[in-house]
Amino acid sequence: MFNKSKKKVVMPVQNPDVRKDNFEEVALGYTLEMAKEEAFRCLNCKHTPCKSGCPVGVNIPEFINAVKNSDIELAYKIISETNALPAICGRVCPQEKQCEKKCVRAKNGEPVGIGNLERFVADWYMENMNESINVSEKSNGIKVAVVGSGPSGLTCANDLSNLGYDVTIYEALHCAGGVLSYGIPEFRLPKDIVNNEINKLKSNGVKIVANVIIGKTIYLDELFEMGYKAIYIASGAGTPKFMGIPGEGLPGVYSANEFLTRINLMHAYLEDYDTPIEKLKKVIVVGGGNVAMDAARCARRLGADVNVMYRRSEIEMPARKDEINHAKEEGINFLFLSNPIEIIGNSNTGNVEKVKYIKMKLSEPDASGRCKPVPTNEEPCLIDSDCVIIAIGNSPNAVVTNSDKSINCDSRGCIVVNDSTLATSKENVYAGGDIVTGAATVILAMGAGKKAALQIHNDICKNKSDAL
Amino acid sequence: MVCDIVYEILEKVKLNDNVSKMVISAPLIARKAAAGQFLIIRIDKLGERIPLTIADYDSENDTVTIIYQKVGKTTMRLDNKEVGDSLLDVVGPLGKASELGSYKKAIVVGGGVGCAISYPQAKELYKNGCKVEFIAGFRNESLIILQDEIQKVSNTLDVVTDDGSNGRKGLVTDILKNKLELNNDYDLVVTVGPLPMMKAVCDLTKKYNIKTIVSMNPIMIDGTGMCGGCRVTVGGKVRFACVDGPDFDGHDVDFEEIIKRNNMHKSQEIADREHYCRLMRGVNYV
Numbered sequence: 001m002f003n004k005s006k007k008k009v010v011m012p013v014q015n016p017d018v019r020k021d022n023f024e025e026v027a028l029g030y031t032l033e034m035a036k037e038e039a040f041r042c043l044n045c046k047h048t049p050c051k052s053g054c055p056v057g058v059n060i061p062e063f064i065n066a067v068k069n070s071d072i073e074l075a076y077k078i079i080s081e082t083n084a085l086p087a088i089c090g091r092v093c094p095q096e097k098q099c100e101k102k103c104v105r106a107k108n109g110e111p112v113g114i115g116n117l118e119r120f121v122a123d124w125y126m127e128n129m130n131e132s133i134n135v136s137e138k139s140n141g142i143k144v145a146v147v148g149s150g151p152s153g154l155t156c157a158n159d160l161s162n163l164g165y166d167v168t169i170y171e172a173l174h175c176a177g178g179v180l181s182y183g184i185p186e187f188r189l190p191k192d193i194v195n196n197e198i199n200k201l202k203s204n205g206v207k208i209v210a211n212v213i214i215g216k217t218i219y220l221d222e223l224f225e226m227g228y229k230a231i232y233i234a235s236g237a238g239t240p241k242f243m244g245i246p247g248e249g250l251p252g253v254y255s256a257n258e259f260l261t262r263i264n265l266m267h268a269y270l271e272d273y274d275t276p277i278e279k280l281k282k283v284i285v286v287g288g289g290n291v292a293m294d295a296a297r298c299a300r301r302l303g304a305d306v307n308v309m310y311r312r313s314e315i316e317m318p319a320r321k322d323e324i325n326h327a328k329e330e331g332i333n334f335l336f337l338s339n340p341i342e343i344i345g346n347s348n349t350g351n352v353e354k355v356k357y358i359k360m361k362l363s364e365p366d367a368s369g370r371c372k373p374v375p376t377n378e379e380p381c382l383i384d385s386d387c388v389i390i391a392i393g394n395s396p397n398a399v400v401t402n403s404d405k406s407i408n409c410d411s412r413g414c415i416v417v418n419d420s421t422l423a424t425s426k427e428n429v430y431a432g433g434d435i436v437t438g439a440a441t442v443i444l445a446m447g448a449g450k451k452a453a454l455q456i457h458n459d460i461c462k463n464k465s466d467a468l
Numbered sequence: 469m470v471c472d473i474v475y476e477i478l479e480k481v482k483l484n485d486n487v488s489k490m491v492i493s494a495p496l497i498a499r500k501a502a503a504g505q506f507l508i509i510r511i512d513k514l515g516e517r518i519p520l521t522i523a524d525y526d527s528e529n530d531t532v533t534i535i536y537q538k539v540g541k542t543t544m545r546l547d548n549k550e551v552g553d554s555l556l557d558v559v560g561p562l563g564k565a566s567e568l569g570s571y572k573k574a575i576v577v578g579g580g581v582g583c584a585i586s587y588p589q590a591k592e593l594y595k596n597g598c599k600v601e602f603i604a605g606f607r608n609e610s611l612i613i614l615q616d617e618i619q620k621v622s623n624t625l626d627v628v629t630d631d632g633s634n635g636r637k638g639l640v641t642d643i644l645k646n647k648l649e650l651n652n653d654y655d656l657v658v659t660v661g662p663l664p665m666m667k668a669v670c671d672l673t674k675k676y677n678i679k680t681i682v683s684m685n686p687i688m689i690d691g692t693g694m695c696g697g698c699r700v701t702v703g704g705k706v707r708f709a710c711v712d713g714p715d716f717d718g719h720d721v722d723f724e725e726i727i728k729r730n731n732m733h734k735s736q737e738i739a740d741r742e743h744y745c746r747l748m749r750g751v752n753y754v
Contacts, residue, residue: 007736125633172692174557211559217496238694249701249725258695275516
C-alpha cells in the first residue's frame with residue numbers, strides 16, 4: 001500500500017479565473033481517498049523528525065497512521081492532544097519551514113503533505129462529529145486571565161482550561177481571534193472555521209470577554225484584585241509600520257492592517273455592511289510577506305489591477321511559495337527590486353495618483369541572512385496608482401505595556417521575558433507570541449501559548465505546595 | 469459572537485435638529501473615563517466602528533454620555549435607537565486623557581458639535597481652578613447646543629453665529645483675536661471643531677505664542693493603534709490619534725494633510741447617506 005510517488009497528492013483549488021472575483025476559500029481540501037493516498041506516502045519514521053519540527057509537538061506519524069486506517073476520529077484526537085486549533089494550522093502554518101522541512105521524504109521529492117492531512121482531519125471532524133472533545137479535568141477553581149484572543153491567547157486558554165483552570169480571555173475588538181479574524185482573509189482562512197475553533201474552546205469552559213482593553217478598560221493590577229492568580233499577555237504585534245516617505249499621509253494610502261481590517265473584520269466588501277472601502281483601480285502593495293500577499297489578493301478581488309512592489313528579488317520574499325503562486329495565478333504583477341520613494345497625490349484633493357520608485361540591486365547578505373537591497377543609480381520611475389497599501393511589517397502593540405511600567409520592554413517595544421519560563425518582570429505575569437518576538441507566525445505564537453500554560457500551571461502548583 | 473455586556477441607552481435628549489445626546493450604561497468604561505477620551509461604538513452586526521468623544525461620564529451611575537451629529541449613515545442609524553435599546557459594542561476609554569491640570573487662564577474655543585468635546589475639557593479646567601473663557605461658534609441659532617452646561621463651567625461665554633441669528637454675528641476667531649489683542653495673559657487655548665476652524669485658531673494663537681491644544685477626530689477603526697487610519701503628522705512625525713492623542717499641540721499639526729484624509733470616503737459616504745435617507749423615508753412615511 002506504500003505510496004512511492006515523489007509528489008504530494010495535489011489539493012484541488014478554485015479556478016484562478018473564477019476565484020479572482022470571489023472571497024471563497026481557494027484551496028478546497030482533500031477527499032478521504034486523497035487523504036489516504038497521501039498518508040501512505042508517510043514512512044512512519046521511528047525517530048519522528050517531523051514532530052520535532054512542530055512548534056506545538058503534534059504527534060504527526062501517529063495521526064497519519066490513523067488516517068491510513070481510515071480512523072479519522074482517532075487522528076483528530078491525536079492532533080488535538082497538543083494542538084487546539086488544527087483546522088487553522090492546517091491552513092496557515094508554514095509547514096514547508098517546519099514539520100515538512102524535516103520530513104525524510106523531502107530528501108528525494110516532496111515531503112508528506114502534513115498540513116494538507118491535518119486540515120483534512122480537522123475539517124472531517126468538524127463536518128461529521130458535533131461534540132467537542134472535552135478533555136478538561138475537574139475545575140480547580142483557580143482563575144487565570146489571558147490578554148488577547150489571537151492564536152497564542154487561545155492556545156494558552158485551551159491548555160489551561162484542560163488542566164482545570166477557570167480561564168477568561170479579554171479581547172479589545174468586538175470579535176475574538178486576533179489576526180485570524182482581522183488579518184487573514186476569508187479565502188485563505190474562512191471565518192466559519194475560526195469561529196468553530198473558538199466555539200470549541202468556549203464549550204470547553206473558556207470565557208471570552210470582548211470590548212475590553214487591558215491597560216485602558218481594566219488594568220493588570222485590577223485583574224489580580226479581581227482574583228486572577230496569573231496573567232498571560234498575548235496582545236500581539238498589531239501596530240503598522242510606515243516607510244517614512246513623502247505622501248504616506250495622502251488619502252488612498254492604507255496600512256495593510258487597515259485595509260485588511262476593513263475587509264475581513266468589518267466586511268466592507270459586502271453590500272450590507274456599513275464600513276466603506278473605495279472602488280480601487282490600480283493598487284500598489286509595498287512588501288513581500290504573507291500580509292502583502294493577503295492585501296494584494298483582497299485588492300484583486302475588489303476588481304483592481306494589482307502590483308506588488310518588493311525591494312528584493314523573488315527568492316528573498318518571506319511570503320509562502322504557495323501564496324506567491326496563488327497571487328500570480330490570480331493575475332497579480334510583481335515589481336521586484338523596486339522601492340517607493342514618494343507617493344504623489346492630486347494637487348487639489350490629495351488623492352493618490354502616482355508612486356515614484358527606484359530600482360534596487362542586491363549586495364552582500366545582511367543580519368537576516370538575505371541579500372541587502374541597495375539603490376541603483378537609475379532614474380526614478382513613475383507608476384499610476386489610486387491606492388497604496390503599506391505591508392512592511394508590524395510593531396508590538398504598546399497599550400498594555402504603556403499602562404504598566406513594571407513590565408520591562410526592549411527598545412523595539414517587545415516585552416522582555418525569561419526564555420525558558422516566559423515570565424515577565426512583573427510577578428505572575430507571563431507573555432508570549434508576537435508581543436515578545438515581534439511579528440512572526442501563528443504557530444510560533446501558539447507554541448508560546450502552550451509553553452506559558454504549562455509554566456503557569458507549574459508555578460501555581462509550586463506556590464500551593466510552598467504554602468502548605 | 470462573544471458579547472456579554474449590554475450597553476443600554478438610558479436617556480436620549482435632542483439638542484437640536486441634528487445633534488442629540490445619549491446616556492449609555494457602560495460600567496467598566498465609566499469608572500475609568502477622563503476628559504479628552506473617547507469611545508468606539510458599533511450599533512449592530514452590520515455597523516461600522518466609529519469614534520465618539522466621551523462628553524460626560526458618571527462613575528457612580530456607571531454611565532457615559534455621547535453627543536453626536538447626524539452626518540452620515542452610522543450617526544443616522546444611531547439616531548434611530550431609543551431609550552431601552554442597546555448598542556452592540558462600546559469600547560473605551562480610548563486615547564490619552566487631556567492634561568489640563570496646571571493652567572491659570574485659558575480660552576476654550578468650540579465650533580458646532582465640537583462644543584460637545586470642548587465642554588468636558590472646559591469642565592476639567594474649571595474644576596482645576598483655571599479661569600475659563602469659552603467661545604462657542606455655530607452656523608445659526610437653531611444649532612446652538614450645551615449653552616447652559618457650558619455656562620456653569622466657564623467664567624465668561626461668548627456665543628457667535630455665522631449668520632447672526634442669535635444676535636451676535638461673527639466667527640470664533642474674531643472674538644479670540646479681540647481677547648488676545650486686549651490682554652494677552654492666557655497660558656492656554658483649547659480648540660475643538662471643524663478642521664478649518666481649528667487651523668484658523670492655531671494660525672492665530674501661533675502669532676501670539678500661546679500654547680494651543682487641539683483634539684483630533686480622524687477616521688479610525690480599532691482605536692488601539694492597530695489600523696493606522698487615524699494617523700496625523702505632528703511636528704513632522706507620524707502619530708496615531710487613537711493612542712498618541714487625540715489631543716495634540718495644534719501648532720505642530722499638519723492640517724492640510726488631515727483635511728484631505730478626512731475627505732477620503734466622502735463620495736461613498738454621501739451615496740450611503742442618500743441611500744439610507746431614501747430607505748428610511750420609505751419605512752417611516754409609506
